[in-house]
Amino acid sequence: MAVTSTMGGPIVNYFGGHKPLPQSDIGIAYGLNGKTTVHTALHPTQLALFGLFGMDIGINTELVEPDGARPRVMVDGTLYFFAGNNAEGLPKGGARLFPDIQVVAAWPVGNHHFYTGLDNFIQPFPVLRWFPSPMLGTELRAGPVGFQFETKWLGWFSDTDNLTPSWAAPGKQGAISTQMGINLYFGGAQ
Amino acid sequence: MRRAIICALALSGSGCMNLDFVVLDGEDVDEPNSADAAGYELSRDIIADQYIEEITFQSTDGTLLTGVWATHDEPKPPLIYFHGNTNHLGRYWHWIELYWQWDTHDIFIFDYRGYGKSEGSSTYDIIEEDGLAAVGYVSDHTGTAPEDIPMIALSLGASVLVHTNDEIGAQSIIIHDMFLSTTASGNDGTGLDLPNGWLFASDFDNGTAVQDIQSPIFVIHGEADDYVQSKYATEVYDNAPDPKELWIPPGINHARIVDDIPDEYSDRAVEWLERWD
Numbered sequence: 001m002a003v004t005s006t007m008g009g010p011i012v013n014y015f016g017g018h019k020p021l022p023q024s025d026i027g028i029a030y031g032l033n034g035k036t037t038v039h040t041a042l043h044p045t046q047l048a049l050f051g052l053f054g055m056d057i058g059i060n061t062e063l064v065e066p067d068g069a070r071p072r073v074m075v076d077g078t079l080y081f082f083a084g085n086n087a088e089g090l091p092k093g094g095a096r097l098f099p100d101i102q103v104v105a106a107w108p109v110g111n112h113h114f115y116t117g118l119d120n121f122i123q124p125f126p127v128l129r130w131f132p133s134p135m136l137g138t139e140l141r142a143g144p145v146g147f148q149f150e151t152k153w154l155g156w157f158s159d160t161d162n163l164t165p166s167w168a169a170p171g172k173q174g175a176i177s178t179q180m181g182i183n184l185y186f187g188g189a190q
Numbered sequence: 191m192r193r194a195i196i197c198a199l200a201l202s203g204s205g206c207m208n209l210d211f212v213v214l215d216g217e218d219v220d221e222p223n224s225a226d227a228a229g230y231e232l233s234r235d236i237i238a239d240q241y242i243e244e245i246t247f248q249s250t251d252g253t254l255l256t257g258v259w260a261t262h263d264e265p266k267p268p269l270i271y272f273h274g275n276t277n278h279l280g281r282y283w284h285w286i287e288l289y290w291q292w293d294t295h296d297i298f299i300f301d302y303r304g305y306g307k308s309e310g311s312s313t314y315d316i317i318e319e320d321g322l323a324a325v326g327y328v329s330d331h332t333g334t335a336p337e338d339i340p341m342i343a344l345s346l347g348a349s350v351l352v353h354t355n356d357e358i359g360a361q362s363i364i365i366h367d368m369f370l371s372t373t374a375s376g377n378d379g380t381g382l383d384l385p386n387g388w389l390f391a392s393d394f395d396n397g398t399a400v401q402d403i404q405s406p407i408f409v410i411h412g413e414a415d416d417y418v419q420s421k422y423a424t425e426v427y428d429n430a431p432d433p434k435e436l437w438i439p440p441g442i443n444h445a446r447i448v449d450d451i452p453d454e455y456s457d458r459a460v461e462w463l464e465r466w467d
Contacts, residue, residue, distance in 0.1 A: 052388055085387035091372065093387035127383050155381055163379050164417055 001186045002029045002146075004041065008179035010154055011168035018168045020178050022049075025056070029183075035062040043082075052084035058100075071105035071115075078102075098123060102135075111141035119152055131155045133174075139183070148181035230280020230306060232258065236287040247327040249303060249310075250319040256307040257300030257324065260290045268332045269295035269340050269463075270324060272347030272354075274367075274445055278306030282344065285448050292460055295340070296332075300324045302350070314392035321354035336360060337405075340463050344445055345369070345418065349396045356402035362466035364408040364459055367415055367444050370397040370422040378419060400426050406433040408462045410455075412442030435462065 009021035027041025036059065043054030058078030066072040078100045085093025104117030116136050123129040137150030155174035160167045167175035232242060243259040258279060269289065273282040279299045289297045302317040303310030310316070329336050337359040343351035348368035355363055369375050372390040374397070377383050386393065400407070407430045411423030420438055427436040437458060439451060447455045 050388070082388075085385065091386035091390055091393045094385040096384065123382050129382065131381070158381055160381075161416065163419075164375065165379055166416075 001031065003027075003184045003186075004029055004039065004181065005183070006148070006179050006181035008177070010175040010177040012175065013166040013168075018166075023179075025054075027056075036060070039078075046082070050084065052082055054080065054082040056080045056100075060102075066106070066108055069107075071107045074102075074104045074106065076100075076102040076104070096123075096125075104135075113139045115139075121154075133177075144185045146181075146183035146185065148179075148183060150179045150181070152177045152179075230278050230283070232280060232283050233287070237290050241290070247300075247323065249316075249323040251316075253303050253310045253316075253320075254308065255300055255303060255320055255323065257298055257327070258286075260286050260297040260299075262290075262293065262296060265332075266294065266296045267338070267340075267467075268328050268334055269297050269342065270328055271297060271299045272321060272324075272341065272343035272351045273299060273301075273305075274344040275346035280306065285342075285344070288448050288452055288456065289342070292456060294460065294463070298324070298328050314394055317350055318353045321350040322358060325354060325358055325360075340364075340466070341405075342366075342459075343368075349394055349399075352396055352399045352403055355405055356399055358404075360405040362406040362408070362463060363403070364410060364462060365426075366410045366447065367412060367418050368396055368409075368422065368426060369394065369418045370425055371395045374422065375418070397422075397425055397429055400430045403430060406466050408435045408437070408459070410437045410439070410447065412444060412447055413438045413440045414442055415444040417444035 003026070005024070005026045007022065007024045009023035011018050011020050014021075022045050023043070024045040025041040025043045027039060029037050029039035031037045038057075038059045040057045041055065043056075046052040046054045056078050058076060060074055060076035062072060062074050064070070064073035080098040080100060081095065082098075083093075083095035099122045101120045101122075102117055104115050106113050106115035115138070116134070119133040119135050121131040121133065131154060133152045133154045133156070135150060135152040137148065139146045139148040141147075153169065153174055154177050156169070158174050159172065160169060160174060161172035169175050234242070237260050241261050243261065245257050245259065246254050247257060249255050256279075271282070271286060271289065273279055273285075279301050282299065286297050286299050289295065300320075301308040302312055302320045304312035308320075325336050325339070325341075328334070328339060338361050340361045340363070341351055341355070342364045344366045345368060348365035351363055351365060352368070372392065372394045373386040376386055376389045409423050409427045409430065411418075411420045413420050423436060423438055427434060439447060439454070442450055
């Protein structure tokens with residue numbers, strides 16, 4: 001079992017400069033066995049700043065065991081739920097579900113992990129949209145504590161030039177996201 | 191190895207905070223920001239001091255607003271300018287200087303509530319009232335019917351103007367670099383189709399409002415606008431009733447037309463105004 005937390009997000013120009021959005025989540029992960037973990041989290045920043053309730057629930061499992069240079073291959077499926085502003089009148093609020101599927105290859109180095117993969121964020125309605133995003137990351141372990149750093153290139157196929165807000169990305173394509181996390185493990189590594 | 195979070199969601203929500211401040215960026219001159227640290231001190235380089243008059247007038251609810259006249263030796267018909275979302279009227283004084291050099295109109299520019307020296311704080315619904323009040327003031331002050339007053343507007347001011355012109359006429363209007371709605375801007379900015387109420391407290395539905403305007407409209411939008419995409423101009427133009435005209439000058443960024451192509455802009459704008467004079 002682990003308590004998980006992350007902070008950070010896409011880098012965008014706000015309040016006088018480019019910086020990661022202050023997204024956050026805090027949750028728990030529970031290992032069902034040596035290969036499969038279920039997890040859930042709340043998103044406090046959205047709630048505190050914007051009154052938007054957000055949570056997610058998901059499961060990941062190991063598809064391929066690591067062996068020498070061969071990485072561990074994992075797949076994760078997560079469903080995000082956000083809802084807010086149900087007040088009368090315009091503009092209207094509402095609720096949204098966003099499925100997300102990640103496929104990750106991870107290389108263990110001692111107790112640490114380095115990983116790369118593809119994240120697939122999906123907006124199923126009102127218009128179907130799919131945002132595949134390559135990612136790189138690491139989790140550095142110090143005893144029961146894991147320090148995680150991850151970067152993603154969101155929507156690299158989308159021209160984000162001439163947009164407000166101004167996202168930071170190579171060639172003004174998509175947006176670069178950076179996140180850091182702290183994971184606290186109980187009962188052995190997950 | 192945790193999950194991705196899409197970019198838009200940290201900006202989402204309502205109730206505690208919203209993004210209307212992106213649209214309503216008024217600045218009290220007593221608390222100037224880095225964009226204009228000196229507050230506004232109107233230049234006298236082109237318009238001499240004797241032609242500049244700062245006045246106050248009341249909005250519909252009594253809030254005291256500030257405006258500035260740029261006049262000539264002999265009185266000329268009035269023209270009202272609705273400025274953009276940044277700072278205060280001083281930020282847009284070079285637009286007034288250009289219009290003044292046309293030598294066709296006495297120009298009136300004013301600050302919405304919460305902007306410059308005007309009292310109060312800005313919200314979308316309220317600054318619409320300020321637009322109506324400004325037209326009323328100029329009409330009363332000059333004895334000119336609103337239907338005989340041309341009006342020019344930039345960006346946020348264009349939003350105020352189209353929402354004013356669906357209630358009170360003008361001789362003709364010119365709008366520059368107007369956004370379609372906060373919904374369109376939010377969706378474009380996030381790449382998603384989020385409930386607009388997550389992001390904004392106001393709709394700013396200019397695309398619908400322009401359907402009900404009463405006056406001939408000239409839609410101008412810089413093709414290289416990196417703040418409000420120029421594609422909106424076509425939809426605004428399509429929604430507007432006749433008579434109407436569209437100009438998307440290539441290579442021009444947001445609110446830069448006066449700086450970059452003043453002569454071509456003046457030729458086309460003056461020709462448009464004369465057409466309805």
